[in-house]
Amino acid sequence: MKDVGKSIKRKEDSKIKAIVMLSGGLDSTLAAKLILQQGIELIAVAFKTPFCDFDCGKGCTYRVRDVADNLGIELRTIILGDEYIELIKNPKYGYGSGMNPCIDCRIMMFRRAKELMEKIGASFIVTGEVLGQRPMSQNAKAMKIIEREAGVEGYVLRPLSAKLLELTIPEKMGWVNREALLAIRGRSRKAQIELAHKLGINEVPNPAGGCLLTDPAFSKRLKDLLQYNPNPTLNDIELLKLGRHFRLSSKAKLIVGRNKVENQKLLLLHSPSDFILEVEGFMGPISLLRGIVDNDLLNLAASITVRYSDAPKDRSVMVNVKSEGKNWKLLANIIDEDKIKTYRI
Numbered sequence: 001m002k003d004v005g006k007s008i009k010r011k012e013d014s015k016i017k018a019i020v021m022l023s024g025g026l027d028s029t030l031a032a033k034l035i036l037q038q039g040i041e042l043i044a045v046a047f048k049t050p051f052c053d054f055d056c057g058k059g060c061t062y063r064v065r066d067v068a069d070n071l072g073i074e075l076r077t078i079i080l081g082d083e084y085i086e087l088i089k090n091p092k093y094g095y096g097s098g099m100n101p102c103i104d105c106r107i108m109m110f111r112r113a114k115e116l117m118e119k120i121g122a123s124f125i126v127t128g129e130v131l132g133q134r135p136m137s138q139n140a141k142a143m144k145i146i147e148r149e150a151g152v153e154g155y156v157l158r159p160l161s162a163k164l165l166e167l168t169i170p171e172k173m174g175w176v177n178r179e180a181l182l183a184i185r186g187r188s189r190k191a192q193i194e195l196a197h198k199l200g201i202n203e204v205p206n207p208a209g210g211c212l213l214t215d216p217a218f219s220k221r222l223k224d225l226l227q228y229n230p231n232p233t234l235n236d237i238e239l240l241k242l243g244r245h246f247r248l249s250s251k252a253k254l255i256v257g258r259n260k261v262e263n264q265k266l267l268l269l270h271s272p273s274d275f276i277l278e279v280e281g282f283m284g285p286i287s288l289l290r291g292i293v294d295n296d297l298l299n300l301a302a303s304i305t306v307r308y309s310d311a312p313k314d315r316s317v318m319v320n321v322k323s324e325g326k327n328w329k330l331l332a333n334i335i336d337e338d339k340i341k342t343y344r345i
């Protein structure tokens with residue numbers, strides 16, 4: 001860590017500043033509170049990956065902004081985009097139970113937190129991590145690896161479990177009083193909820209989570225995408241979050257909207273070379289066909305689109321197709337139930 005000597009000297013005559021990695025959940029909120037109580041100035045940093053799914057209905061950074069405002073601290077958001085997609089393809093430390101590369105993900109986040117720390121003259125990083133809470137990244141061995149690889153060894157303070165962990169630099173330097181920190185371990189939230197009430201946090205947020213990479217159904221879609229398209233774009237990833245997915249060939253995939261909102265999002269996300277399909281004259285989904293497509297595949301996509309529409313099942317119906325600025329129609333029959341299952345991802 002560069003500039004340590006300089007920063008230690010500075011601590012003698014100015015208020016100590018640290019970064020807190022804030023998720024919007026209870027643990028990082030409590031960690032921040034405990035450190036603020038020690039008179040330390042905090043700047044919050046929130047990370048957004050292409051796989052965040054904070055389902056509060058108000059936009060994904062809403063909850064964390066609300067928490068930062070309640071704590072009265074500044075919030076900076078770091079967006080991890082293409083570099084995160086690179087990471088997900090081949091994580092050095094592998095995946096968890098889904099497609100979650102938690103160790104590599106945390107390394108990337110700590111590296112970025114370290115950059116911010118140096119830029120704003122902060123002295124250490126605070127997190128809401130609890131020893132033993134998450135199997136892949138919150139055990140002592142993984143925490144060490146993450147710190148070492150991110151170049152922040154000794155500079156990460158985890159107030160909720162600090163007394164179970166090795167002394168950190170902020171504790172050794174006397175910037176933080178270890179005695180006022182905690183020794184929480186494991187997955188139960190009981191101790192955190194009691195602490196929240198003690199600290200006057202009456203509205204206890206649900207566990208932060210919100211990472212689609214731990215979701216089995218989403219992980220299956222992502223695995224399929226990476227198998228057939230080793231270089232997906234952020235747009236390909238956004239499409240994974242919507243609709244029903246069908247692998248029609250190694251080079252073509254169909255996404256069928258499940259409701260009005262998804263249909264609108266599919267229209268927003270489609271690119272000119274995609275094929276947009278919609279049954280004529282009956283309520284039904286928007287389908288987006290992406291890839292290298294021949295007439296057989298187009299007919300197959302149309303028959304799947306009919307399956308999810310209100311069109312009668314015993315006769316052919318017209319399906320409108322749009323691509324590259326051109327519109328045309330196809331006559332399609334509904335696909336067999338047994339056949340459709342073979343394409344579903």
Ligand code: SF4
Nearest residue numbers: 100101102105211213
């Ligand atoms: S759950 Fe998702 S966001 Fe959290 S560390 Fe794992 S991969 Fe990263």
